[in-house]
Amino acid sequence: MSWLAGYGNLDDQENDNLGIDWVLQYEFSDIDQAQAVSEFRALINDLTEAGLRVQVRHGHGSSLLVCLRVPRDQLGKMIHQSRMKDWLYCLIHTLPEGDENTNAHAETAAEELRSVYHAVTWGKNLGGAGITPNHGKWKNVTASFPLHDQDACSQLLAQWNRKTVLNTEDLDAIRAIFGEKVAFYFAFIQCYSLFLIVPAVLGIIAWLYLGAYSIINGAALCVWCVVFVEYWKIREHDLALRWGVKGVGSLKVNRPQYHWEKEVKDPVTGQMMKVFPGWKQFLRQLLLIPFASIAAVALGSLIVATFASEVFISEVYNGPLKGYLEFVPTILFSLSLPAITSFLTSIATRLTKYENYRTQDLFDLAQTQKTFVMNFITSFLPTILTAYIYVPFGKSIVPHLDLLRRAGLLSAELASHQDFEVDTSRFQQEVIYLSMTAQVVGFGEEIVLPYVKHVLWQKWRDYRDRQFGLTRKRSFSTATDLLLIDVPEEAKFLKRVRSETDAEEYKVEDDILEMCVQFGYLALFGVAWPLVPLGFLLNNWLELRGDFFKLTLECQRPPPIRADSIGPSLLGLDFLAWMGTLSTAAIVHLYRGPMSEVKLWSLLLTVFLAEQAYLALRFVAATALQKIFSDTLRTEEAQRYSVRKSFMEATLAARSGSPGSPGSRVRQRVRFHERVNVYGTSENEQSSENSDGSAPPSTEKPQDEVLRGSDREAEFWNGLSCDAADAGVKMIRALSANKAGDELKWTKEA
Amino acid sequence: MSWLAGYGNLDDQENDNLGIDWVLQYEFSDIDQAQAVSEFRALINDLTEAGLRVQVRHGHGSSLLVCLRVPRDQLGKMIHQSRMKDWLYCLIHTLPEGDENTNAHAETAAEELRSVYHAVTWGKNLGGAGITPNHGKWKNVTASFPLHDQDACSQLLAQWNRKTVLNTEDLDAIRAIFGEKVAFYFAFIQCYSLFLIVPAVLGIIAWLYLGAYSIINGAALCVWCVVFVEYWKIREHDLALRWGVKGVGSLKVNRPQYHWEKEVKDPVTGQMMKVFPGWKQFLRQLLLIPFASIAAVALGSLIVATFASEVFISEVYNGPLKGYLEFVPTILFSLSLPAITSFLTSIATRLTKYENYRTQDLFDLAQTQKTFVMNFITSFLPTILTAYIYVPFGKSIVPHLDLLRRAGLLSAELASHQDFEVDTSRFQQEVIYLSMTAQVVGFGEEIVLPYVKHVLWQKWRDYRDRQFGLTRKRSFSTATDLLLIDVPEEAKFLKRVRSETDAEEYKVEDDILEMCVQFGYLALFGVAWPLVPLGFLLNNWLELRGDFFKLTLECQRPPPIRADSIGPSLLGLDFLAWMGTLSTAAIVHLYRGPMSEVKLWSLLLTVFLAEQAYLALRFVAATALQKIFSDTLRTEEAQRYSVRKSFMEATLAARSGSPGSPGSRVRQRVRFHERVNVYGTSENEQSSENSDGSAPPSTEKPQDEVLRGSDREAEFWNGLSCDAADAGVKMIRALSANKAGDELKWTKEA
Known part of the structure; x- marks a missing residue:
């Protein structure tokens, strides 16, 4: 058998997952022993009832690792069932062969794991074990994840190191390991980075010959933004068809937390539907508006305060310790931001829960929307303030900041504010910082720092466990002792499992959002420094690999969830492209010449015309791209057609094989109006030769055909x-x- | 037989169509006799080759009427074939019963006629007679139409007279007689009129309490426009599903005039596709921009000239014959408009031909788009000129019109232009005229005048024919004479057929366009006079009936073409709603207070903010309506699901009936990666009891299941x-x- 040969090749036994499909972590440090025992027994009972094989090992500290395996027969059946469901919901077009008891083989690791995921998380009524980690009954189940396939990941990463551009096969590989939702992120960053080459090249030319705030560069940037967003929509559609996930949202199961108002029987399908009225949900969604306002005020005032004090210290204040004081506002802001963000996030989560979505997908979507709003404010507001408030109006606003002196609290050492001049290059400096330093810092924060933290934390854990091991020896029977000491063959493997258990969950939405924010910087402020796209392009080359590194080595393997889009971020991209056009027009208008000569009406006119240009351009781009890529988009239609065609041929062949069947000649008709039926039913059907006969059929016609009228x-x-x-x-x-x-x-x- | 009883009730034999499915008119007044004879023989030959029964009668003047009938067997087969094709293209979800030779019965008269239409017009390769009236080989075939079903029409009209509001069943009835394309127009005008009630009521309130140019009324109007357009999109979708025509465009056959660049075999379906590259078509479509510019300049300059001379005569000129001269520009404009429009239309048609669309639908769509552009200019430009140029800037522009006096050509009788004052109420007067007088005049021009013309023309024709009849008697053999004299039983009927032959073709696009223009008036200028919607509402009540009258009595019965939308006018509605928001904001801003106090920047700001409000509102309205009507939109999905479900059950039942079939256990799999396949194929499939067993399966599992790993x-x-x-x-x-x-x-x- 070939897989045995494959096995023998493995030098490192650590990479073998020992047939474990899924791992749960049960933590009992916060509850008393009796409760832990009964909960744990219930957990094992539920899992075995659902037909899963279970093995237990001890985890770090007060936690147990429950290793799960779905018997292959059961898994094959689940995969088949899932495919049948896909067919029912039109995701695939050929009905899978076989009956209810057929064992199917997964095409990809992700497909297999998805069924495992369903076996663990779906409710008992759907045939799963109903384990919802961190929620309700199972709130002590603190982790639930599949183990990484380390060989596949390292092979993939090795492949990537040999190439600069990922192709569709690489995306297919990611999809096969991590599922479509993650694959869509990598497809997006790859498509976006490739597109970035155009503005990067233009930017270099502009930098050499045109300088900042060039009209041509600004216009090119706006066109690029619109075309990219429209192209991505088509690319996304195309990938969704390639991966067979178009419209996957409709087959997702209800969230356990979903409340329905009534159960109605669908008149067409006869299914029982758990209904929550759409208009009610919409009304609840309207709460997004006050939420966004509150978030805007809370974050906005924080940012404005920080900004104002920073400006005050750096531009007005001349007192002692100026060099240190300059950093104080930013540090205070950075310190208070997490608290405020987490407060707002908790409100957002409550809102999203209240909005009551049917599926986890919709829930995530709504939650991401709110995160997007908050991210938008924290990411863009500071630079917007610099560009549109501080630089243009600084001269009249900044002196008012000098409250302290007016209150007589500070000595007259302060510079007189009469000679205050706004530093107009401050905006450009900020943009340069955003596109260079901030990206590097972000990469470090996102990928390097967590990795170091994770490694150090593991070391500390191991040290603690060894300490426990020393104290443990005296206290229990040898049998229990054996349970608490890893078998030497398993030791290395279990160390890896424990390390993965401790790892963070991978949130693909965050990574998508990060790219959207980057796109936003480019669209909104890119015109201020032509090399911004180049900076982003270089960063993204690293980011793509860094994110894959993070996904495979720093995070738990995410459940292979299906999706047919990058989700609400698409709307965000649209919004940013629109905002970007307005912003680029305004920045070029404001910063191109001396700012004091800018007239309000001419600025307004510029922005207004830019908006019309944006609307027209988007329309043209969407139309043109759809025309150009119409072949791609036709694929689905063509597939459907071909399946129907072959089905029809088969059915017709079957029907002609049994000519005497009573149903083969249908006679029922809906009568609309007496006059329609004037020409009665002709009973003779033998004249089928007429269709190809070239002789005038008027002579061959049975004369009574008309006479009956x-x-x-x-x-x-x-x-x-x-x-x-x-x-x-x-x-x-x-x-x-x-x-x-x-x-x-x-x-x-x- | 019930239809015989139905027949006996008919007092008027004129209403009986004598089983004629279709009528062609062959005209030979412009060609010599020999050519006419050979062409006519070819025509009859083609028709009979296609299996149609043919009868000939003489028409008015030098023309023949060819009456066609598709034998019922052949028709039944064609209807069945058409349904099979619908199924192949996913228009219907259940495969029609029967094999290739099945005779199906049409559900509606329109379905039957559609197959007749196909039999007459489709090319010979598709089994039709390939008669393309007024085109190429058949350019002397000057009319091609089915006869009206007069009973059904009069019954429908009688029903409508008893009710104020048409319901969906009435629309179904129109669809059953005239097909979906016409039914969509009536659905649109009915939906639009019902929606008009809201602004009509608001308008009355505004008229009583707020006056013209009220901000509240303007805002309400804008919201109403956006909501209406978004609602109609959903309603249209809903109707398309109800009538089973969603996506009907894809199954349409190629136009005979379509040129393709290459024939490629579709990789998925294996059909031969005649391909013309999408990007090439798009580049050709870009010619719309120069076309629109030329049309705008040509029509615009004509309008501006008319407007200027009218203003000059009415406001500046005080010379002799002023009372008559005032009308001269308008008369000249009206006289020259048809020539210019027809010139532009001919360019438009050539452009559309050049754009090379695959189907007649797409061709019509592109042509309507261009008509829309022209209509937009002629309809809205005069009022736009009044609102935004004449009234605001008249004071500085009009004196310059006084060229004549400055050229010294006119005497000093003219009033001094120093005391010229713009009549600010002129704009409102124009709007009142548009919403009241123009609608009545339009109705007369559209419906009453053609009817009178048609009747008089028929009388003149009859008179001429009688004259012919008198001279004819002496000239030919009795046999031929008999051919030229109507049999008394047929005389009345043939008179009606000749009258229908002479009638105009019904162009539903024109009627839709008329409604769009009306919507445009309301959206753009409605705020100037709050009673505009009321006027439109009353007009539309009449218009709906008038259009039906026109359709049934003044025009040929249109071929029952299928469509799933009102077509490009939908885009026009979107555009008008957007323009309307900007225009309403600007008008309210300009006309609300004294015009001299309006600042450019504040006007620009108002319009800019209005546009943002429009964008936000459209987004919210679309989202909200889709949520609220999600049940309606789910129908299609549910239907598809239910069909698949029943099909699956049937298939599974059939499969379990033949358990030994080799295909029932599928074994092929796509291997992504060696590691995926680690858990070999388990051969034992007898453990199907496990799925419902509550005993822990870990004990029941065959121990070797894992050992194989x-x-x-x-x-x-x-x-x-x-x-x-x-x-x-x-x-x-x-x-x-x-x-x-x-x-x-x-x-x-x-």
Whole structure:
């Protein structure tokens, strides 16, 4: 058997997952022993009831690792069932072969794991174990994840190191390991980075020949943004079709937390539907508006305060310790931001829960929307303040900041604010910082720091466990002791499992959002420094690999969830492209010449015209791209057609094989109106030769066909004794002669 | 037989169509007799080759009427074939019963006629006669139409007279007689009129309490426009599903005039596709921009000239004949408009031909788009000029019009232009005229005048024919004479057929466009006079009936073409709603207070903010309406689901009936990666009882299931001698004790 040979090749036994499909962590440090025991027994009971095989090992500290395995027969059946469901919901177009008991094989690791995920998380009514980690009954189940396939990941990463650009096969590979939702993120960052080459090249040219705030560069940037967003929509659609996930949202199961108002039977399908009225949900969604306002005020005032004090210290204040004081506002802001953000996030989560979505997908979508709003404010507001408030109006606003001196609290050492001049390059400096330093810092914060933290934490854990091990030896029976000491063959493997258990969950939404924010910087402020796209391009080359590194080595393997889009971020991209057009127009208008000469009406006119240009451009781009890529988009239709075609042929063949079946000639009809049915049903069907016969069928027709209509009809159709053509020819002759005669007559009379 | 009884009730034999499905008119007044004879023979030959029955009668003047009838067997087969095709293209979800030779019955008259239409017009390769009236070989075939079903029409009209509001059943009836394309127009005008009630009521209130140019009324109007357009999109979708025409565009056959660049075999369906590249078509479509510019300049300059001379005469000129001269510009404009429009239309048609659309639908769509552009200019430009140029800037522009006096051509009788004052109420007067007088005049021009013309024309024709009849008697053999004289029983009927032959073709696009223009008036200028919607509402009540009257009595019955939308006018509605928001904001801003106090920046700001409000509102309205009507929109999905469900059940039943079939267990799989396949194929499939068994399956599992993985796997899964739950419990106890002990130790040490 080939897989045995494959096995023998493995040098490192650590990489073998020992057939474990899924791992749960049960933590009992916060509850007393009796409760832990009964909860744990219930957990094992639920899992085994759902047909899963279970093994237990101890985890770090007061926690147990429950290793799960779905028996292959059961898994094959689940995969088959899942495919049947896909077919029912039109995700695939061929009905899978086999009956209810068929064992199917997963095409990809992700498909297999998805069924495992369902076996663990779906409710008992759906045949799962109903384990919802961190929620309700199972709130002490603190982790629930599949183990990484380390060989596949390292092979993939090795492949990537040899190439600069990922192709669709690489995305397919990610999809096969991590599922479509993650694959869509990598597809997005890859597509976005490739697109970035255009503005990067243009930016270099602009940097060399045009300088900042160039109209041409600004216009090119806006066009690029719109075209990219429209192209991505098509690419996304295309990938969704390639991966067979278009419209996958409709087949997702209800969230356990979903409340429905009534159960109604669908008139068409006969399914029982758990209904929560759409209008009610919409009304609840409207709460997003006050939420966004509160978030805007809370974060906005924090940012404004920070900004104002920073400006005050750096531009007005001249007192002691200026060098240190300058950093105080930013540090205070950074310290208070997490608290405020987590407070707002908790409100957002409550709102989203209240909005009551049917599926986890919709819930995540709504939650991401709110996160997007908050991210938008924290990411863009500071730079917006600099660009549109501080630089243009700084001269009149900043002196008012000098409250302290007016209050007489500070000495007259302060510089007189009469000679205050706004540093107009401050905006550009901020943009340069955002596109260079901030990206590097962000990469470090996102990928390097957590990795170091994770490694150190593991080391500390191991040290603690060894300490426990020393104290443990004396206290229990040898049997229990054996349980608490890893078997030497398993030791290395279990160390890895424990390390993965401790790892963070991978949140693909955060990574997508990060890219959206980057796109936003480019769209909103990119015109201020032409090298911004180049900076982003270089960063993204690293980011793509860094994110994959993070996904495989720092985070738990995410459950392979299916999705047919990058989700609400798409709307965010649209919004940012729109905002970007307005912002670019305004920045170019403001910063191109001396700011004091800018007139309000001309600025407004510029922005207004830019908006119209944006709307027109988006329309044209969408139309053009859809035309150009129409072949791609036709694929689905064509597939559907071909499946129907072959099905029809099969059915017709089957039908003609049993010609005597009573249903083969359908006779029922909906009668709309008496007059429609005037021509009764003709019972003779033997005249099928007529369709290809070239002889005039009027002679071959059974004469009674018309006679059945009415006598007058029969007279009409049989009225002329000669052939229709001859009759017509005679009439043509007669009428042309007539006309000639007539004209003669008229001319004679005249 | 019930239809015989129905027949006996008919007092008027004129209403009976004598089983004629279709009528062609062959005209030969412009060609010589020999050519006419050979062409006519070819025509009859093609028709009979396609299996149609033919009868010939003489028409008015030098023309022949060719009456066609599709034998019922052939028609039934065609209808069945058409339904099979619908199924192939996913328009219907159940495969029609029967094999290739099945005779189906049409559900509606329109379905029947559609197959007749196909039999007459489709190319010979598709089994039709390939008659393309007024085109190429058949350019002397000047009319091609089905006869009206007069009973059904008069019944429908009688029904409508008893009710104020049409319901969906009435629309179904129109669809059954005239097909979906026409039904969509009536659905649109009915939906629009019902929606008009809201602004009509608001308008009355505004008229009584707020006056013209009220901000509240303007805002309400804008909201109404956006909501209406968004609602109509959903309604249209809903109707398309109800009538089973969603996505009907894809199954339409190629136009005979379509040129393709290459024939490629579709990789999925295996059909031969005639391909014309999408990007090439898009580039050609870009010619719309120069076309629109030319049309705008041509029509615009005409309008501006008319407007200027009208203003000059009415406001500046005080010379002789002023009372008459005032009308001269408008008359000149009206006289020259048709020539210019027809010139532009001919360019438009050539452009559309050049754009090379695959189907007639797409061709019509593109042509309507261009008509829309022209209509937009001629309809809205005059009022736009009044609102935004004449009234605001008249004071500085009009005196310059006084060129004549400055050229010294006119006497000093003219009033001094120093005291010229713009009549600010002129804009409102124009709007009142548009909403009242223009609608009545339009109705007369559209419906009453053509009817009178048609009747008079028929009388003149009859008179001419009688004259012919008098001269004819002497000239031919009795046999031919008999051909030229109507049989008394047929005389009345043939008179009606000749009258229908002479009638205009019904162009539903024109009627839709008319409604769009009306919507445009309301959206753009409605705020100037609050009673505009009321006027439109009353007009539309009449218009709806008038259009039906026109359709049934003044025009030929249109071929029952299918469509799933009102077409490009939908885009027009979107555009008008957007324009309307900007225009309403600007008008309210300009006309509300004294115009001299309006600042440019504040106007621009108002319009800019209005646009943002529009964008936000449209987004919210679309989201909200889709949520609220999600049930309606789900229908299609549900239908598809239910069909698949029943099909699956049937298939599974059939499969389980033949358990030994080799295809029932599928084994092929796509191998992504070696590691995925680690858990070999388990051959034993007898463990199907496990899925509902409540006993822990871990004991029932065949132990070799895991062993097949590897020795290490087997060791892991069989490693603990006791049950997993017990092992876990032991570990919990040990670890909690440990923890307690540990804590004790730490506290002791401290």
